[in-house]
Amino acid sequence: MRRSAGIRRRGPAVAVWVIAGTALALLVLPLLAILLSAPWPQLPALLAAPETLQALGLSVLTGVISTALCLVLGIPLAVVLARSVSWPVVPRRLLRAAVTIPLVLPPVVGGLALLLLLGRNGVLGRYLAAIGITIPFTTGAVVIAQTFVAMPFLVFAVEGALRGADRRVELAAASLGASRWQVFRSVTIPLVAPGIAAGAVLCFARALGEFGATITFAGSYPGVTRTLPIASYLASQTDLNQSIALALVLLVVSVAVLLGLRDRWLPGVRG
């Protein structure tokens, strides 16, 4: 084997291989167990069941809406976050922490927080209730819960793209007569389009899998707030085959997201 300058690189020690293999098994074997346990002959019937289709439809609908909401709200937030590098240290760190919180917060806590804010007697919810707007336990609550947990994925993907792009072309655009909004729309957004696409896909996947915040803030009403993960969890209490069928759908979507993302869209990941 040819090695540059005759340097023989040593591979990892056997112990590292064993530990790495254990880690990989921990990641992959549970998924394999789903495939091995799946009730393949009954699968078409289980997937075509009205409650499955209802949960799938609701999940896709709310996932699409919350991803769109993340795009509309998250791209400007990513721009501000990328620009915050020139801010004083305290507000800069506070902003970054605020954006990161949903990533590290247990989703159930997020759901509870949303309930305390927007619930009938919540900090804001009481005023909304006074004008006839009730959010908890509605499809809107599902969208808000999903947006809450998925937003950081979009923001960090776009912020990474903004930092990696040569933004001096924005100066060139301004010198050609483009206003700030025109620069943003016609130069900044296309420059970071791959980051936006990656963020949107990650966002959709996270929204689709959302469970804890949703069940706390939106509950589990069939056709209104019972998304795929909630339906899968409830079915696991009564009908395991149904639960596995629903889990398979979520697994397929996750793998599709992985394939769709590809390495070039994920900063720090190279094939």
Next chain:
Amino acid sequence: MNASAPSATPGATSEFPTLCASLEVVRPDFPIVVELEVAAGRPLALVGPNGAGKTTVLMALAGHLPLKRGSIRLGARDITAAPAEARRVGVVFQDFLLFPHLTVADNVAYGIRMRGSRLAAARVAALPWLERFDLAGLTGRYPHELSGGQAQRVALARALAAEPEALLLDEPMASLDVEVRDEVRAELAGYLRDFDRPTVIVTHSAADVMALAADVVVLERGAVTQRGTWARLLQAPATPYVTRLVRRT
């Protein structure tokens, strides 16, 4: 060139303004204090060693850097406080800064679009500029598919298609391979001769000064150390830097 093709001297009957600037710009290392007067048809070379503040002056003229004090006038217009997009000052950046997501044609059409034309109309309006800069065969290419000389022509066509009232060029030869510089410089000199509006060229190359500029301002550590024609600099170099610069020729 047919009658409808753009001339770099459009509206030859009108008076083209002089660019007058008195600038003070704050920098961490030293302040930059410069006075410039650039007449239409007499391109001015701003020369100086690396780090002297040449590009800073250019960015301040273009509206991309705030002034500590001073004023910039373009003819009768005071553009000191105007944002970059309202100055009508074209810039050709050192590494051209073409829009990577747009084709050559759409890069050139960009400034026309920003002035209110629809995309289709802007593309049509860009055609004569593409022809004039010998880019007609490259319209569908993206910036990463261009040579340095081609990219420079696109940057120049893009800047001029927006019909600026003054043009700033930052080290226009620096991104080009050494072998093509003489040829591209001669082409650029031809285009600049046709552009009878105030032009400032930042460079540290004597060859650029001789080929492209009528007047020279020497900037060293943020201050003007000599100004005049190239012949004047040759005759009586005021600083060791100017002596070294003129000796290179």
